[in-house]
């Protein structure tokens with residue numbers, strides 16, 4: 184719940200966009216807190232009736248950002264916003280071609296002393312965690328465990344006092360993720376939140392916060408916040424790698440340059456949307472879709488598959504490509520759509536061979552790869 188204040192008027196709403204037209208000054212009310220509202224003023228109390236002081240938060244995004252702006256629906260608007268918001272998220276920590284985590288509240292000393300990372304999240308944010316595991320382990324050589332918030336809170340996970348618990352959440356209010364954060368804090372483990380909504384419960388309670396600058400995400404199906412979360416984990420992993428001496432300065436600079444090309448690359452994909460819409464219409468009536476990939480491509484497939492189910496109401500699964508043959512391949516039949524994700528050169532041939540196994544069972548193959556990998560045309564029926 185939020186409480187908005189302006190001259191002579193007080194608003195109560197469940198989220199910021201509802202009242203943005205009227206005020207940008209809001210209070211976040213927490214659990215076990217009460218508020219007495221009079222026009223233009225709010226006073227807060229704990230359950231004993233003692234007054235508690237709260238800071239007002241000024242919302243930085245505009246009312247227009249939370250409106251459809253002529254698009255048919257919010258999800259399309261938010262997909263198209265990705266280049267801008269990913270750039271804004273990167274620019275919030277890249278200063279003079281270096282990553283500066285001072286706004287996040289993580290010191291170099293703390294980063295050096297982290298023994299391991301536990302990422303806790305739900306849904307798409309958990310998929311970001313699955314991708315982040317590969318990146319952190321690769322760049323910073325820190326062991327990473329990825330946990331579902333809904334599982335973490337109901338068991339007794341082993342947590343090391345020198346570990347770092349990273350909670351990823353767009354809303355900052357997902358109950359299971361919040362409970363996991365509290366559990367970690369109760370056990371004295373340092374917490375870092377990657378959150379989109381300023382002032383949300385997870386942002387308020389975490390020891391350090393990396394804010395994604397996706398702006399308001401109104402569509403229930405996440406798109407732009409997911410992309411911003413993904414890039415945030417890359418930035419963190421890269422900085423951890425440098426500080427812990429796992430990557431050289433030159434390599435670090437090259438990675439930053441590469442990261443800075445991402446917004447334009449996303450734009451290039453968006454510019455190809457007519458072609459993507461064409462293939463989507465061709466497969467609109469498909470019964471099953473399988474996403475296959477290895478390593479980080481598998482993690483990306485998890486999100487693709489969730490979007491397929493959530494938005495298209497089409498049954499879909501994501502598989503680590505090498506795992507398909509251990510039983511699930513029996514579900515691949517004539518016309519099943521298999522989308523192979525092929526973004527890594529070293530795993531390319533391996534995944535292609537798993538795609539070929541699916542083709543032998545009648546699957547229609549789509550290859551999702553980086554520009555220039557034309558050889559995939561020999562195997563896949565459609566390339567994007």
Ligand code: M6R
Pocket residue numbers: 305306307308309351352353354355356357360403404405493
């Ligand atoms: O707000 P959160 O990121 O914590 O939400 C977690 C999930 O509910 C969320 O990522 C969900 O899976 C997506 N909206 C699906 O598109």
